[in-house]
Amino acid sequence: MSDQIQRFLFDQTNVRGEIVTLDTTYAEVLTRHGYPHAVNVLLGELLAAVALLTDTVKLDGTLSIEVRGRGDLSLLMAESNPGGELRAIARLDEEGVLPAEDASFRELVGEGQIVITLDPKEGKRYQGIVALEHETLGACLEAYFSQSEQLPTRLWLAADGKKAGGLLLQRLPDASQNQDVDAWERSVHLAETIKQEELLGLEQREVLYRLYHEETVRVFDPKALRFGCTCSRERMTRALHTLGEAELKDILADQGEIDTQCHFCHTKYHYTAAEIEALIDNPDAPAPTIH
Template sequence: MSDQIQRFMFDQTNVRGEIVTLATAYHEVLTRHAYPPAVNELLGELLAAVALLTDTIKLDGTLSIEVRGQGVLSLLMAESNPGGELRAIARIAEDSHLPSERTSFRELVGEGQIVITLDPREGNRYQGIVALDHETLSGCLEAYFGQSEQLPTRLWLAANGERAGGLLLQRLPDASQNQDTDAWERSVALAETIKTEELLGLEQREVLYRLYHEETVRVFEPKALRFGCTCSRERMANALVTLGADELRDILREQGAIDTQCHFCHTKYHYTAADIEALLENPDAPSPVIH
């Protein structure tokens, strides 16, 4: 299975981990856009990260990570849900030109912040914000966990335009099972030896064996991941309503109808003047389905 996430833990310790590999889902994201190689690699890292965080936080809902920068790359966004569906997008600032050579994360995004949004199916929406104070995406996300979750967490992310992967280690607060006081430092030190080609090119169990063959590692059943977009005609209609009646009617006078497109999957939606008037009269009603 090329697209999956696997949980594991070290027996007799309070250290747990996850490893993720993406190929098809990553390819599905990239084929819908024409981003430069440097952006493709960052999107791969972000896809791996959002999958790891969703499984780590155990959220019954949608988790999104937005990197909002002031550099040539103004936005990176990835989203995941418990069903294993992933999607991602990037936005290049207007009148900006990406360097042709390999460019670092901080050089592309500049100053800014990462916004992590947890949107549960039940309960209140939560947002955590952390500044882009580190040189890598993984470093910024580690800072988020230290600030918001207050759990020591380490991340290793990699992508090459064809495959993406990530490894996460976390020290849990419950030390009652921790009979190995050096487990955290040792597991992190071993993970630091991982090579990009190993994270992207080897089966997950092979990676774990190479890193931790002298440890007692319990590996759980993997979870399948795939590309999936949550856009719908109803959601697009709700977004149109937020523009206001005056602006929508101005567009109709100019164009006769309104066509919109999902930025993630490029699905197109068409709304006639009658559709728009029906939305304005009753915005809570289901949007008419065009057959």
Template sequence: MTDQIQRFLLDGTNVRGELMTLDAAYAAVLDTQAYPAPVARLLGELLSAAALLTETVKLDGTLSLEVRGDGPLGLLMAESNPGGELRGIARLAEDQPLPDDGSGFRELLGSGRIVITLDPKEGNRYQGIVELSEDSLAGCLEDYFARSEQLPTKLWLAADAEQHRAGGLLLQRLPDESQNQDQDAWERSVHLASTLKDEELLGLEQRELLHRLYHEETVRVFDPKPLYFACSCSRERIARALHNLGEEELRSILEEQQAVDTQCHFCHTRYHFGAAEIEALIESPDAPAPTLH
């Protein structure tokens, strides 16, 4: 299995980590639209980051990462949940063609920000914002952790769109629980991880990679969790979105088209709502679809 996330601890230290790889899930996201290679690569990195952060914050709900910039790549978005479901999209700016050498993070996105949204099943929604002040997605997310005064966190992200492989490594320093902790563990573990090459992150089996990095440490490895592409769209969610357009807008569409046809941006599933269904939705987003004879 290559689509999975693996948690681990370095025993006797205050360092925890997560290691993940994507194969089929990344390929499924790329199959929804033909992205230019540098865009597909950044989307793979964002999917990896979403999976890592979801496992880190222990959220019972949905985590989304939305990157908006003023460059040729206007939007990157990825969503993840504790069940291992992932989805993502990218949108190019209509008025800015990709430069010939525009394969870098800042060349593609320009100036902008990352919006991190935690949407729990119960409780309040939370949003954090960080500016695109670094030269990589990993660097910007590390900046977010530093500014939000959370635990010290380091990220390594990589993706190969041609091979449909994406992966990531996250290290986090936990609060010292005793005076006997290995005081150099954090610096040592980060230094070793910084020697990691993209081809190793994308090509090695996870336990082999951990052994290469930390063969002088005692690594406690937990059961891996599978990751896969899945879209959370549904007819009910689309119906609620249409209801929110308001009566005037919906009646205008009906007058012009006699029905509403739409599709999910993430998976391209198409939804058709006839005139009678739209009339019912104007009254209530939860109105049952009429029975057609």
């Protein structure tokens, strides 16, 4: 029952929710890197958050969350798409001291901002930014929803380096006369009682039963989640082109060729001098391939 997200709603109310659990997907991200425990915990929370937000906005495209900090942890990023593929990375200050295992969100990132990017397959790209003014990742993301004047949203996130999970509640536009107008406050109050060990250790339906056994909850079929990277030779080629002709030629003069790799999955890409010269001369040509 791990690696899935499940939608639910409360009948006769204007409240809906989602619950996510990550196990193998989370492990796939962590095994590709050697981050300290405190960073692994935050990555788990961010993975759960990006899965919840992607399913909430129902975006036909990619959603990414970037935490840009001025502390020892300068970047925390997770990305998701409607197919249920997730990926994430972190960037620590190489000159900084390794953080304590129990270092908090604020201790790791310091001041900074969260950038949420919606990149649909069709239509305009949207980006929202909110300052890091709260003590937890979940509270900062709630502030984003509040600032962007979207629907009232609450988040509960948890991770321990092995499993990650999250719960999201959202209030839809004003209830009609036939709906339970107190449902939002009641559902949030009950969710505040959730413990990390319950969110990480219990099946999703069991969590919902413990919280809302006195409510009428309609639970939908779960959607599977998995680790997936969207890197490709074509995308890497476009990224190299952004370096500019002068820098590319400097690298060739120094190294004779270019080797690079995806930061998310560590897939390596090799470019010969001839391929880089072709990229400089004709940047709109298809990505060169090795035969």
